[in-house]
Amino acid sequence: MTTAKRDTYTPETLLSVAVQVFNERGYDGTSMEHLSKAAGISKSSIYHHVAGKEELLRRAVSRALDGLFAILDEEHARVGPAADRLEHVVRRMVEVLITELPYVTLLLRVRGNTGTERWALERRRDFDHRVADLLKAAAAEGDIRGDVEVRLATRLVFGMVNSIVEWYRPDSRGASEREVSEAVVRLVFSGLRAH
Amino acid sequence: MTTAKRDTYTPETLLSVAVQVFNERGYDGTSMEHLSKAAGISKSSIYHHVAGKEELLRRAVSRALDGLFAILDEEHARVGPAADRLEHVVRRMVEVLITELPYVTLLLRVRGNTGTERWALERRRDFDHRVADLLKAAAAEGDIRGDVEVRLATRLVFGMVNSIVEWYRPDSRGASEREVSEAVVRLVFSGLRAH
Numbered sequence: 468m469t470t471a472k473r474d475t476y477t478p479e480t481l482l483s484v485a486v487q488v489f490n491e492r493g494y495d496g497t498s499m500e501h502l503s504k505a506a507g508i509s510k511s512s513i514y515h516h517v518a519g520k521e522e523l524l525r526r527a528v529s530r531a532l533d534g535l536f537a538i539l540d541e542e543h544a545r546v547g548p549a550a551d552r553l554e555h556v557v558r559r560m561v562e563v564l565i566t567e568l569p570y571v572t573l574l575l576r577v578r579g580n581t582g583t584e585r586w587a588l589e590r591r592r593d594f595d596h597r598v599a600d601l602l603k604a605a606a607a608e609g610d611i612r613g614d615v616e617v618r619l620a621t622r623l624v625f626g627m628v629n630s631i632v633e634w635y636r637p638d639s640r641g642a643s644e645r646e647v648s649e650a651v652v653r654l655v656f657s658g659l660r661a662h
Numbered sequence: 663m664t665t666a667k668r669d670t671y672t673p674e675t676l677l678s679v680a681v682q683v684f685n686e687r688g689y690d691g692t693s694m695e696h697l698s699k700a701a702g703i704s705k706s707s708i709y710h711h712v713a714g715k716e717e718l719l720r721r722a723v724s725r726a727l728d729g730l731f732a733i734l735d736e737e738h739a740r741v742g743p744a745a746d747r748l749e750h751v752v753r754r755m756v757e758v759l760i761t762e763l764p765y766v767t768l769l770l771r772v773r774g775n776t777g778t779e780r781w782a783l784e785r786r787r788d789f790d791h792r793v794a795d796l797l798k799a800a801a802a803e804g805d806i807r808g809d810v811e812v813r814l815a816t817r818l819v820f821g822m823v824n825s826i827v828e829w830y831r832p833d834s835r836g837a838s839e840r841e842v843s844e845a846v847v848r849l850v851f852s853g854l855r856a857h
Binding site for chain 1: 745748797800804805806807808810811813814815817818819820821822823824826828829836837841845846848849850851852853854855856857
């Protein structure tokens with residue numbers, strides 16, 4: 468049942484409702500009916516803003532991907548020893564993940580059933596490769612240990628960073644964005660052991 | 663449609679079929695019909711072995727949990743400086759995760775909709791706390807850095823370890839179980855930077 472709420476959505480605010488529903492029900496399990504109920508406006512009102520749910524998915528994962536790729540263009544990601552650039556990228560990845568939490572969460576859950584999902588997976592892989600290349604460069608410069616294979620190290624670092632979407636809640640009284648990014652950088656680069 | 667396959671299952675072999683189906687379709691999305699089709703035996707044959715799908719879930723997650731808890735009883739997890747015991751536990755967690763890959767995968771995906779799922783989540787939390795206690799003890803002994811909060815560090819380490827279920831495939835030509843556990847221990851305890 469659709470309530471009589473007036474459609475005051477912009478594409479941006481409608482997107483935030485859609486992302487929440489996608490994350491709760493899964494993209495595959497979400498119908499235009501679900502979106503219409505969650506937004507409180509009719510399906511035709513939604514179609515006034517977007518062509519369909521795949522467009523909403525594309526906009527949502529684009530927001531996450533644009534945030535991640537923008538990191539690579541930052542000065543500290545482009546200039547200096549590769550290990551320092553890598554450290555900057557890891558820190559900023561955590562920050563973007565937390566700032567864009569619902570969007571990155573959705574991106575990480577994409578399966579690959581539609582063209583948009585496959586495109587998103589492809590872009591994620593591109594990003595992973597860019598980070599792996601930095602790790603490789605840092606190893607070549609002798610600043611990163613040589614006894615952990617680059618692809619494996621990349622996977623494990625992404626595993627740690629991406630796991631944040633499973634427990635981080637912005638309203639929690641737990642760690643702040645800054646504490647989390649600092650903790651990740653410390654663990655990833657220097658490890659748990661006291662020196 | 664159920665094929666006429668003779669029921670030669672033991673509770674153990676039936677379990678491995680069930681776990682595969684649970685991991686593919688999700689526990690909620692799996693019916694006795696799905697299990698019957700995947701096993702190639704009738705539903706009543708399945709009921710000959712188990713009371714229902716919740717018993718299969720309980721057996722499956724028990725196998726993962728028993729494997730994890732058994733680590734804590736090993737000598738190297740009980741004797742010595744806490745940091746060394748922690749290192750042993752992290753290494754063995756990776757090994758158990760890989761040895762019992764489908765069972766741990768299922769455990770990590772449990773949501774909490776049924777009594778069995780809530781019980782499994784509770785046991786997972788217990789295990790996490792036991793590991794967090796080790797970390798705390800190691801910090802108190804001065805062997806673990808004091809500038810990363812224990813709960814946060816525990817979450818991040820579990821994040822890295824648990825992420826392995828997302829990409830590790832036993833038939834892959836990638837890293838072996840030993841290489842993965844060694845890489846995790848190196849990264850978690852000493853980090854990426856060359857010393």
